[in-house]
Each structure stands twice: as structure tokens, then as C-alpha cells.
Amino acid sequence: MPNSDNPSFQTEKASERLQRHADEISVRLTERGAVPNFPEPDDRTLRSFSLGEVAEILGVSGSYLRQLSIDGLGTTPETGTAGRRSYTLRQINELRAYLARTRRKEALKFCPRRRxxxxxxxxxxxxxxxxxxxxxxxxxxxxxxxxxxxxxxxxxxxxxxxxxxxxxxxxxxxxxxxxxxxxxxxxxxxxxxxxxxxxxxxxxxxxxxxxxxxxxxxxxxxxxxxxxxxxxxxxxxxxxxxxxxxxxxxxxxxxxxxxxxxxxxxxxxxxxxxxxxxxxxxxxxxxxxxxxxxxxxxxxxxxxxxxxxxxxxxxxxxxxxxxxxxxxxxxxxxxxxxxxxxxxxxxxxxxxxxxxxxxxxxxxxxxxxxxxxxxxxxxxxxxxxxxxxxxxxxxxxxxxxxxxxxxxxxxxxxxxx
Structure with missing residues (x-):
């Protein structure tokens, strides 16, 4: 049976009562540290891209990228078995910035961000x-x-x-x-x-x-x-x-x-x-x-x-x-x-x-x-x-x-x- 002893029961709408309960629970969960500000996404990372893939993405030759790496220019890729080079997307974007600076006539090609x-x-x-x-x-x-x-x-x-x-x-x-x-x-x-x-x-x-x-x-x-x-x-x-x-x-x-x-x-x-x-x-x-x-x-x-x-x-x-x-x-x-x-x-x-x-x-x-x-x-x-x-x-x-x-x-x- 409804709790008629509660003085607010007669004046409080059902929707208001439900929202009040939700708010009270939310406050107490937050106090206990049980509710984060935002849920985190599942744990995932983006794979690295091979030198050949990066060459296609950037529109340059693989040999050119390999030479940049040997000369220590642009960014330092990850090196795997048999010396295979791979790049994270962040490193690809670092390469973009480098190429846009050094090959100014092709700056839009490498860094297409709006001007x-x-x-x-x-x-x-x-x-x-x-x-x-x-x-x-x-x-x-x-x-x-x-x-x-x-x-x-x-x-x-x-x-x-x-x-x-x-x-x-x-x-x-x-x-x-x-x-x-x-x-x-x-x-x-x-x-x-x-x-x-x-x-x-x-x-x-x-x-x-x-x-x-x-x-x-x-x-x-x-x-x-x-x-x-x-x-x-x-x-x-x-x-x-x-x-x-x-x-x-x-x-x-x-x-x-x-x-x-x-x-x-x-x-x-x-x-x-x-x-x-x-x-x-x-x-x-x-x-x-x-x-x-x-x-x-x-x-x-x-x-x-x-x-x-x-x-x-x-x-x-x-x-x-x-x-x-x-x-x-x-x-x-x-x-x-x-x-x-x-x-x-x-x-x-x-x-x-x-x-x-x-x-x-x-x-x-x-x-x-x-x-x-x-x-x-x-x-x-x-x-x-x-x-x-x-x-x-x-x-x-x-x-x-x-x-x-x-x-x-x-x-x-x-x-x-």
C-alpha cells in the first residue's frame, strides 16, 4: 500500500517522486565513488601501419620514407622483425607536418587541414x-x-x-x-x-x-x-x-x-x-x-x-x-x-x-x-x-x-x- 505517512506523498507527482529517488541514489553513488563522470570506452588501440601503407596514404614512395627513417628525419618509426618499419597514426601525422614544412609546394597534399x-x-x-x-x-x-x-x-x-x-x-x-x-x-x-x-x-x-x-x-x-x-x-x-x-x-x-x-x-x-x-x-x-x-x-x-x-x-x-x-x-x-x-x-x-x-x-x-x-x-x-x-x-x-x-x-x- 502507498505510504500515506509521508506528508509529501499527497502533493508529489509520481514522476517527481521517481526522479527524486533517482537523484538521491545518484548523489549517494557519486559520494561512494561508484559513478564516474563519464564511462570509459573499452580498451582499444589503433594498429600500426606498414611502411608500404604509409607510403600510399601520404602519396610518396616507400624508398623515400625508408631513407627519411635512415637519416633520422620526420619521425622515428617502430622497427620490427627483419627491420620492418611501422608507424602509428600519430607518427603519420608527424610525418605530414614535416613534409609540409620541407616540401612547401606540396604542403596541401601532406597537410590538408583547412586554411x-x-x-x-x-x-x-x-x-x-x-x-x-x-x-x-x-x-x-x-x-x-x-x-x-x-x-x-x-x-x-x-x-x-x-x-x-x-x-x-x-x-x-x-x-x-x-x-x-x-x-x-x-x-x-x-x-x-x-x-x-x-x-x-x-x-x-x-x-x-x-x-x-x-x-x-x-x-x-x-x-x-x-x-x-x-x-x-x-x-x-x-x-x-x-x-x-x-x-x-x-x-x-x-x-x-x-x-x-x-x-x-x-x-x-x-x-x-x-x-x-x-x-x-x-x-x-x-x-x-x-x-x-x-x-x-x-x-x-x-x-x-x-x-x-x-x-x-x-x-x-x-x-x-x-x-x-x-x-x-x-x-x-x-x-x-x-x-x-x-x-x-x-x-x-x-x-x-x-x-x-x-x-x-x-x-x-x-x-x-x-x-x-x-x-x-x-x-x-x-x-x-x-x-x-x-x-x-x-x-x-x-x-x-x-x-x-x-x-x-x-x-x-x-x-x-
Whole structure:
């Protein structure tokens, strides 16, 4: 029976009582040191890269890197059996800085970070395989020397889990771990920097996703219906939060989730949109519906006086089986419908990519032997080709000549020969 002896029982709402109990337990757990400020990710490190891999990443010859090492220039690689040299990503970036200083005419090639006057690129990724696409784009950019922030707007934290951050159904009162902390409507909003976590990729940070994001959706829905909240307000808050850390990054990759307001916020804040689609007719129909849905919300933002300017809107075919006739027809249909909006490269259906996901890793983190060399090389070729197109688009926005597609084609040619 209810405890009627408690004088506050008659006036306290059930929701208030439950929250009070949660807060009291949280305080006492913190006093006992049982609740850390933020949970730590699982213990993982990024593998080292062979001299040959580093030569391909930097676009120089292996003999040149070997001579730099012998002369003690740039950075000191790790030396394994038979004198094999390998480099951490941090050492690769140290090499970038050295080469940019000593080969000034090629400084952009080695150090592609944005220069003064070049705008932070915010890329919203949505659609089927958006987690995989966001993961490989963010990590690929980091491997090429960009400073990257990945934002997971999925309440299930699908992208976060790939980086070792897993908060299954957990919220942390007063210690928010997701974008909710930086977007919330009250005066207790967290700073953007407080929700950013480091990853095991040097130069790549993450804002994890968890169930807190559902709170933002509920609050936004309630305010939209009862307090005349404009759909643009979520985007304004997203833009404001990102401005706090704008100087620290070159590219932001946002993995859009299922929430209406969070997705609208991501698309409103974006400078570019990357929409993925599987080359299957039901998927294409689903994408058409979602595009109309997003168009409606963008129009509401524009009506509210917010300028939504995307430098590019591109579409990427994923899980593509080029031997499937029906998929060939679907890809041809998309090219005819979207023209240059559809990226030339497609990401092929790949056992290697699936095997890596089972291990909660990307192919960039694994060596070829972990998933089969042939499948590994084929998958990496399609992933790198896709990333090369996106990076050239970023270069175009920044007013630079394209570089990455040409380099990726050259590397693919070497591999196939």
C-alpha cells in the first residue's frame, strides 16, 4: 500500500517522486565513488601501419620514407622483425607536418587541414548503412590528416559502439554524454567540449549517442505543440553548439538518427548532405519518401527565416552487387534520376566489411589477414574511392583543385596490376 505517512506523498507527482529517488541514489553513488563522470570506452588501440601503407596514404614512395627513417628525419618509426618499419597514426601525422614544412609546394597534399577563410564542413549522413558510411568517412578523413569530429545522433549509439563507447539504455543525470547535453533547452545546457570524447584514431573525436537523445525528441515535440517551438530552433541550437568548437576541426560528420528534430537539426546545420541508398527498388521508394519528408522540414526552417545552404547534396550507392542485373538496373535508374548528384563510386557488398563489423572494428583497423586478403583489398578499394570523391568535393568547396580521386585511381591501378 502507498505510504500515506509521508506528508509529501499527497502533493508529489509520481514522476517527481521517481526522479527524486533517482537523484538521491545518484548523489549517494557519486559520494561512494561508484559513478564516474563519464564511462570509459573499452580498451582499444589503433594498429600500426606498414611502411608500404604509409607510403600510399601520404602519396610518396616507400624508398623515400625508408631513407627519411635512415637519416633520422620526420619521425622515428617502430622497427620490427627483419627491420620492418611501422608507424602509428600519430607518427603519420608527424610525418605530414614535416613534409609540409620541407616540401612547401606540396604542403596541401601532406597537410590538408583547412586554411584561413575556408569554412568548417559539416556533413550529415543519412539513409541505409549510414552508420558504416559515417564510420569509414570519419576514419578515412582522419587517416588523410584532417581534424574530424564525428557526432552520433542515434539513440542506440550504433556509431559510438564502433569506437568502443556503449551506453546501453543508460542516462547519467547531470553528466550528459550525448548531443542532448549541448542542445537542451534549459539553463543547464552543457558546453560542447564537455560531450566530446577522444577516440583511438589520432585527430578524430566523437560525440557519442545514447538514449538521452530521445529526451531531446520528446522535449522538442512537446514544445513544438504547446510552446510554438519552430522546427528551425533545433538547427539553430546545433549550429550554436558546433560554433563553440569550430576552430578545432576541419570536418564534422553527423550520423543522423531516426529522430525528427535531431535529423532536422543536423540537416539544417549541415554544409553538405550525403544520402545513402541500397540499389533495390523498395529502398529507392523509401528514400523518395524520406526526401519528401526532409524537404518539408527544410521548407519549414526556411519559412522560419533560417537560411539552409548546402554546398552539396550527394547520394551514395551502398551494398552494391555489380553482378546482380536488377541492381544494375537500379543503379542506372538512380544515375538517370540524380545525374551528378550520385557519386561515381559505389560501396560493394562485402563479406570483409560485415566481418569487421562483427568484430566492432573497421577495415582500417584490421590487417588483410583478419578478413581475407582478396575480400579486404576489394572492399578497401571501393571505400577509398568513395572517400576520395567526398574529399575532392570538400576541396572544391574550399576552392582547391581536386586531388584524391586521381590518387585513389593510381593506387587501385597498382593493386590490380
Amino acid at each position: 584561413e577563410g575556408e569554412k568548417l564542413q559539416i556533413i550529415s549522413v543519412g539513409g541505409s548503412a549510414s552508420t558504416t558510411t559515417s564510420l569509414y568517412l570519419a576514419q578515412g578523413l582522419a587517416l588523410q590528416g584532417y581534424r574530424v569530429l564525428a557526432i552520433d545522433l542515434d539513440p542506440d549509439g550504433s556509431l559510438s559502439k564502433m569506437f568502443g563507447y556503449d551506453y546501453p539504455g543508460i542516462c547519467f543525470p547531470d553528466r550528459y554524454v550525448s548531443m542532448y547535453g549541448a542542445l537542451r533547452y534549459d539553463d543547464d545546457r552543457s558546453s560542447m567540449s564537455s560531450v566530446i570524447r577522444r577516440t583511438h584514431f589520432h585527430g578524430l573525436d566523437l560525440v557519442p549517442g545514447n538514449c538521452e537523445l530521445e529526451i531531446f525528441e520528446r522535449e522538442s515535440t512537446k514544445r513544438f505543440h504547446s510552446e510554438d517551438l519552430r522546427i528551425a530552433d533545433a538547427s539553430i541550437k546545433m549550429v550554436s553548439a558546433l560554433k563553440e568548437v569550430e576552430a578545432n576541426y576541419d570536418v564534422v560528420v553527423i550520423r543522423c538518427g531516426g529522430g525528427i528534430f535531431l535529423t532536422a537539426g543536423a540537416y539544417g546545420a549541415a554544409t553538405g548532405v550525403l544520402r545513402t541508398v541500397r540499389p533495390e527498388w523498395p529502398e529507392i521508394m523509401s528514400m523518395r519518401i524520406s526526401l519528401s519528408f526532409l524537404s518539408h522540414f527544410v521548407s519549414l526552417m526556411e519559412e522560419a527565416g533560417m537560411s539552409v545552404n548546402h554546398h552539396f547534396t550527394k547520394y551514395l550507392v551502398t551494398r552494391h552487387n555489380p553482378r546482380d542485373f536488377s541492381q544494375q538496373e537500379a543503379v542506372a535508374f538512380l544515375r538517370k534520376s540524380l545525374g551528378h548528384g550520385l557519386l561515381t563510386a559505389t560501396v560493394w557488398e562485402s563479406d570483409a566489411i560485415r566481418d569487421a563489423e562483427v568484430k566492432k572494428r573497421s577495415l582500417y583497423e584490421l590487417v588483410a589477414g583478419a578478413v581475407g586478403r582478396s575480400a579486404y583489398e576489394q572492399a578497401m578499394e571501393t571505400l577509398n574511392s568513395t572517400n576520395a570523391e567526398v574529399m575532392d568535393i570538400i576541396y572544391e568547396v574550399w576552392g582547391r583543385p581536386p586531388m584524391y580521386v586521381m590518387r585513389a585511381s593510381r593506387i587501385a591501378g597498382k593493386a590490380s596490376s
